[in-house]
Amino acid sequence: MFKKEYISYFILIVLLLSGCATVTPQSAIPAYSINGATYYPLVSLCDLRGVDIKYDTLIRTVYLDKDTKRVNIRAGDTMVLVNDNIMNLNSPIDIYQGTIVVPKQFKEQIFDILFPQAVSTYRRQARGKINLNKVVIDAGHGGNDPGAIGKNGLREKDVNLDIARRLSDLLRAEGVRTVLTRSSDKFIPLSGRVNIANRSGADLFISLHSNANRSRSLSGFEVYYVAPSISDSKRASMTAKSASLRLKNAVFASNSPDLQAIIWDMIYTNSRAESIDLAHSLCRVMDSSTDANILGVKGARFQVLKGVRTPGVLIEVGFVSNLNEERLLRSSAYRQKLAEGILEGIRGYSQDMDLVEVSAR
């Protein structure tokens, strides 16, 4: 259970932003179409080729470095500096879903040439196999922190742990290794959970929670993806600002300190596009496999997701404050169904990344 002020405002902004771009799945790196041009997330490209990213907030410049080769770019600019030579792009470096994206032209004419794949092949995963090595499963709350409590006494911490264990068993049966932040009824501080996630070297982080609301009629399933580590209200106002800037096509050309903060934050909010893909996949599966209301995919800053460097989502499996959902969440059959749905959602997500560019570093 988390505070939810500003969230509906945030969704509105997300809808606004996604209105002008479409996501193209089925590729190794997510690709976006923005104003007719194809874009790729810079962080994903750099991860793939082992290129170092640094960001200078003062002059708002991103430095890409590898083997004495250097590229300087700025969000909003069409001009880029390649080993100190000026080159011009047809479309500007941009920002989409909170991460810096670069146009196809930049990837093909600059990035790929400067930072080629070491040894690379494409491999296609066997259909149906989960294309992940390790998943961290975080059962929310525990010990002296029960989380939300239902009218008939169902405790969130117990529901979360049981579904975490079931999901872990299902993933292991698929050959995916799992790490549970807690496997018993004990209290783990949020920072401890983040540390476990980051030290594990996992490909995916899934935090499981159950919801509660004063309105007992509210029920359903929702997924949050990782969002910047700043307050929700500030985030909302800054996103609004960037949305309006985007519409005027004068994206991020200003020197606003807010903009500097948000770009700085984005650089470190790694893997966000992947988290959003996973969140959508989870909702799709739940919509077809359960009768639950699908409240949808939301971006919000949660302490538990902040600092997690792998793609991560926080799932609210249902409302213990709703009498019907409390009854369902109490039943092991329903918990199993939820765990199986989450597994299917992960499968859908990992298959979106079916074609994997493998590069030897």
Ligand SMILES: [Zn+2]
């Ligand atoms: Zn919770």
